[in-house]
Amino acid sequence: MGADFVGLPSCATPPGPPLALAARLPHAAGVYRFRDAAGKVLYLGRAVSLRRRVVSYWGDLGDRAHLAVMVGRIARVEAVVCDSAHEAAWLERNLLERRLPPWNRSPSGGHWAGCCPSATPPTEPRAPGPDAARMGR
Numbered sequence: 001m002g003a004d005f006v007g008l009p010s011c012a013t014p015p016g017p018p019l020a021l022a023a024r025l026p027h028a029a030g031v032y033r034f035r036d037a038a039g040k041v042l043y044l045g046r047a048v049s050l051r052r053r054v055v056s057y058w059g060d061l062g063d064r065a066h067l068a069v070m071v072g073r074i075a076r077v078e079a080v081v082c083d084s085a086h087e088a089a090w091l092e093r094n095l096l097e098r099r100l101p102p103w104n105r106s107p108s109g110g111h112w113a114g115c116c117p118s119a120t121p122p123t124e125p126r127a128p129g130p131d132a133a134r135m136g137r
Contacts, residue, residue, distance in 0.1 A: 018074045022054040025077070029085045031092050034103075035076040042070055043103040046092040048085045070103045 018034075025032075030050045034042045034057075047053030057071050082088040096104060 018077055019055065019058040022058070022077050023051065025051040025054055025079055026081055027051050028081045029083070029088045030079050030081040031088050031095065032077060032079045033101075034070070034074045035078065036073045037075040039076075041099070041101045042073060043101050044092065044095055045104075046085075046088040048088075050079050050081070054079070067103070 027049045029046075029048050031044065031046045032050055032054050033044050036042055045053070054077060057067065057074075061067055061071075080091065082091060
């Protein structure tokens, strides 16, 4: 056990190759954090199995190939073990509300999907249109 995220016991990896250190994380639910060589938080995530999830960043990224740049900058891996996946989700949400690291997309994990290339996320609520009744509203 090492330093902590926010007053909670955590697993902080000592200096060394990040992949080797990630392989020493427990197979438990929790929240993990990647830091660069300067100590800046790059990414914060949660997992049902910390080891399996964190080690996956050094494998085939598949549709997450854009993360390869971030993975190359990871110098330190930190983790907080939680009693359940639900607790990990709660902790991740609270930590992301405090500060959004550069590689996290949004605090809720949600993404805006538009119906056409020019679509933009709504900025304020709109009144239901004339087709609202047919659309199940």
